[in-house]
Amino acid sequence: MATVSIRDLEIDFGTLRVLQTLNLDIAEGEFIVLLGPSGCGKSTLLNAVAGLLDVTAGQIWIGGKNVTWEEPKDRGIGMVFQSYALYPRMTVKGNLSFGLKMAKTPSEEIEKRVAKAAKILQIEPLLNRRPSELSGGQRQRVAIGRALVRDVEVFLFDEPLSNLDAKLRTELRVEIKRLHHELGSTMIYVTHDQIEALTLADRIAVMNGGVIQQLASPKEIYRRPVNRFVAGFVGSPG
Numbered sequence: 001m002a003t004v005s006i007r008d009l010e011i012d013f014g015t016l017r018v019l020q021t022l023n024l025d026i027a028e029g030e031f032i033v034l035l036g037p038s039g040c041g042k043s044t045l046l047n048a049v050a051g052l053l054d055v056t057a058g059q060i061w062i063g064g065k066n067v068t069w070e071e072p073k074d075r076g077i078g079m080v081f082q083s084y085a086l087y088p089r090m091t092v093k094g095n096l097s098f099g100l101k102m103a104k105t106p107s108e109e110i111e112k113r114v115a116k117a118a119k120i121l122q123i124e125p126l127l128n129r130r131p132s133e134l135s136g137g138q139r140q141r142v143a144i145g146r147a148l149v150r151d152v153e154v155f156l157f158d159e160p161l162s163n164l165d166a167k168l169r170t171e172l173r174v175e176i177k178r179l180h181h182e183l184g185s186t187m188i189y190v191t192h193d194q195i196e197a198l199t200l201a202d203r204i205a206v207m208n209g210g211v212i213q214q215l216a217s218p219k220e221i222y223r224r225p226v227n228r229f230v231a232g233f234v235g236s237p238g
């Protein structure tokens with residue numbers, strides 16, 4: 001668990017300003033959803049927290065530490081993407097162990113953590129399969145497992161359910177919610193899906209044009225949108 005604090009963050013791609021002096025304080029164990037239309041800067045914000053791109057100005061703090069210029073691997077974060085990004089030649093177990101091996105974790109410890117994550121995510125029977133032998137939902141569980149084994153402080157999700165059919169989406173949504181209750185980790189979750197945001201979030205940051213338009217609980221956002229954009233976006237069907 002860790003706090004995440006984004007201070008006066010600005011991100012430019014060339015002459016394009018994608019995030020404009022953005023501020024966001026996330027509490028320990030909080031589930032924050034970044035909600036907004038395609039192109040509004042959600043992934044850019046998440047990637048900045050993950051350390052996958054250089055910030056133009058501003059700072060990112062995780063767990064009370066300024067990590068603005070830290071390597072991704074030193075930030076205590078785990079990221080789950082829309083595309084599963086699993087290693088195709090490795091088994092599920094290999095995929096789960098890989099990061100820990102790279103970090104020179106003792107093999108006994110790796111075994112223990114992989115077993116625990118597999119249990120939590122209910123993928124124990126799949127450990128010896130390869131990604132090509134898994135369903136989309138199973139692959140996404142493995143992707144979550146890769147963050148889980150690393151005991152990360154903060155989980156970052158970028159539209160993790162977008163590639164799944166409606167039934168699996170609902171199922172995994174419940175699973176992610178359960179995971180949050182069980183682990184108590186801080187989670188930042190990007191989606192353009194209003195229902196996902198309303199059901200998962202402690203607080204929703206509604207974004208448009210690189211700006212947070214409203215930051216509030218789902219109830220508050222739904223009942224008292226602060227402007228037309230929020231009202232239109234949150235009120236529109238799926």
Ligand code: ADP
Binds near residue numbers: 018036037043
């Ligand atoms: P979202 O995740 O909300 O759909 P993104 O954060 O991916 O939006 O993108 C925000 C804006 O920044 C878009 O206009 C996109 O085209 C632009 N953008 C994103 N990544 C890059 C990049 N690496 N280089 C140039 N422009 C980018």
Ligand code: MG
Binds near residue numbers: 043044
């Ligand atoms: Mg995106």
